[in-house]
Amino acid sequence: MTAITRSDDVRRQNRRVVISVLRRHGRLSRTDICATTGLSASTVSAITADLIDETILREVRDAETTGARRGRPQVALGLNPEAATVIALVLSMNSLSAALINYAGEVIASVQRKLPTLTLPRDELVHAAVAVTGDLIAQSAKIGMRVRRIVFGVQGITDSGSRMLLWSPITQHTDVGFADAIETAFGIPTTIENDCNMIALALGEHRPDRYRDNFLAVMLSHGIGMGLVLKGQLFQGTTSSGAEFGHMNHVPEGALCRCGKRGCVEAYAGNYAIWRNAKGLPEEDAPAVDIGDEEMQALADTARDHDGPEREAYRRAGEALGYGLGSLFSLIDPAPVIFIGQGARAFDLIEGPMREAMAKTAGGQHHRLPPFETEPDERPLIREGCASLALTFVDREIFAAGAAGAQDLQRETA
Amino acid sequence: MTAITRSDDVRRQNRRVVISVLRRHGRLSRTDICATTGLSASTVSAITADLIDETILREVRDAETTGARRGRPQVALGLNPEAATVIALVLSMNSLSAALINYAGEVIASVQRKLPTLTLPRDELVHAAVAVTGDLIAQSAKIGMRVRRIVFGVQGITDSGSRMLLWSPITQHTDVGFADAIETAFGIPTTIENDCNMIALALGEHRPDRYRDNFLAVMLSHGIGMGLVLKGQLFQGTTSSGAEFGHMNHVPEGALCRCGKRGCVEAYAGNYAIWRNAKGLPEEDAPAVDIGDEEMQALADTARDHDGPEREAYRRAGEALGYGLGSLFSLIDPAPVIFIGQGARAFDLIEGPMREAMAKTAGGQHHRLPPFETEPDERPLIREGCASLALTFVDREIFAAGAAGAQDLQRETA
């Protein structure tokens, strides 16, 4: 049902627009905001005055404003870094990291912990996340800033409500209720999100020239993940975080996948699959649990050096990815792709066979794609994506509502 | 960029909501509208008074209002059938049909024409559509009603702006600019849409209990099409009508598809593929151009009668569909499916192998699906979908804007 609009929704929406252009552009004068948004000068004046009163915005007067122009000089406005803090939590294989981030998006504290995710009991895993979060909340309190939002990025499948980790390769537990645990411990809104989705958000923010309305971030590591943005919106499944690209079928009755089924793209293109093929092991062998980066590096070097099972393994990986992307592009039309993660270091071995396979599919035959890009280090992107999502939430749900609306929000969530 | 909100957007939006609940529920009293929408009685009173003045709504006083209730009786409001008309055009293999539909969604005139779509020159094809449309516009004018919107449903791929038929199996021409041709001929907003997408819209309207937020309509006929609704929204490609399910890859380097590539789902599950396999023809044989319904019916009967190449052909069709759906469900999570079109008559032969194949994929392993449904006759659904889309456009873009806003709209499109 389409929602009705009330008079105060107008102000909420326009506050949101003002905050969002400032987040995108950094600092703008009131006149700039008029030009960018289309709002009238009087409205911008009223809204910014309110936001400054609420210490969400502040005037930034530095010496080098514009230089020698005639007339009253513009005064730049910017988001007030001290308006709030958010926390970005990232859990990956054997490692938990967290960052405290101010309202301007700057990291002001961070924590890193090693922990054996594969073997840790459920409670201890959850507790580790809660403990690390508690540390950062305390640090934030020390400098007098309130943490308004927590986003937890993790490899694996989350539910569509972003409450639980349904399944993950880094732990044997399923349906782990991280978000609720953190939320009840501290009373701060928290969601848990798929790591590839966070990477996609980060790319959209960092490089809007290339990664804006439609693009894919494909993670090449032990498994295969994907973050997909369509029409400027993160694409998610209907009941899960969705877009499990790695488990599209490549070869019916094919190689054994980590998920227990056969023939998935991942069963050819994941690190364990490349390793299995390179070592000449049978396709129905159970996937190795974890393979060191150095070992994969060595495999790639051998493949580069001479033709043999290693090169063939990478060829098959590229082929699987190519067919998978081809099928995907039949559904969504082609879009720019960036390959993320440690596996992207061997992209030179993968790209040729991948393009060849794609050309054999119906998807993407009409359109020319921009060249593929790679980014081997996924970790900073995941953190930035989490931070970006958390800040956007604060912008939209808390600060756009204003003092009166904030009470509405509390009632709603209660 | 998020759009700003003006004061009059509020009224536009709330008018839209009122119109839309009336379209969904048929007839409602003002009090009912308050309850359904959450608008206050005074606002509903003001909005409905305007809409009645503009002859978009009307009071329906029939004898059997509510029966014996105390107090002032409610007076039902309904959409005024004479507020406008729209035209639903449907082009399929060798046939062009068109219907004139009033604002209440009732067909008030229709035309049907046989024409050899495969051989007709480009101009004549376009002209046929224009001519049929002209006839209905004349009929509408005769009863004093203005045609406000035309939607053209057709099998094939359209562009994302819904202006052109990019490719279609029913003609050899590509990039046929139907929408612009009709729009310039009559000055009435026109779009061209994929037939399966229209089927999905019709299902969403007819059977919201089952087909509402997430579902698929898979068309089984000469080729394989799909209409996909996610989160209540029709899913479309980024540059085309998208969701070319039939051209997802099933078997690398597999059977020759009508699209020129190899191994597409359609190359196993389309009528021509089933026919090719049943007749024992090699997989690289060029697809037959068209196969009569009776011939497919006979094939299915043979397959039901005894095991043999016919039954095996249907088994492989089911297998291809199963793997395709499995891959799709990896991306979007499982959703109810309805199989549409002539091929659905043989669904009894397809379902078993299809389920078996799906179970071998990662998609849809966790969730139980409702039983599949079938609907062999696609034509009424396509027409209803087109009509529904056209009426929704009138509701939202024209009537919600009101007299003042309508001028805005003209300026915008100019």
Added chain:
DNA sequence: CTATTTTTTTCGAGCCTCGAATTAAAGAGG
């Protein structure tokens, strides 16, 4: 020191929604 230019704020007009009060239109009951 005054005129000019540009930015920002202030003020009134015109919408819109909402709640309260009012009017309208029926049945219930003596």
Added chain:
DNA sequence: CCTCTTTAATTCGAGGCTCGAAAAAAATAG
């Protein structure tokens, strides 16, 4: 037959919001 009760719909004033015009503020130019 007339009055009371009940429910539906309209009217009216209060309070928001955006906008354009006018005014105020803050700089440079001469």
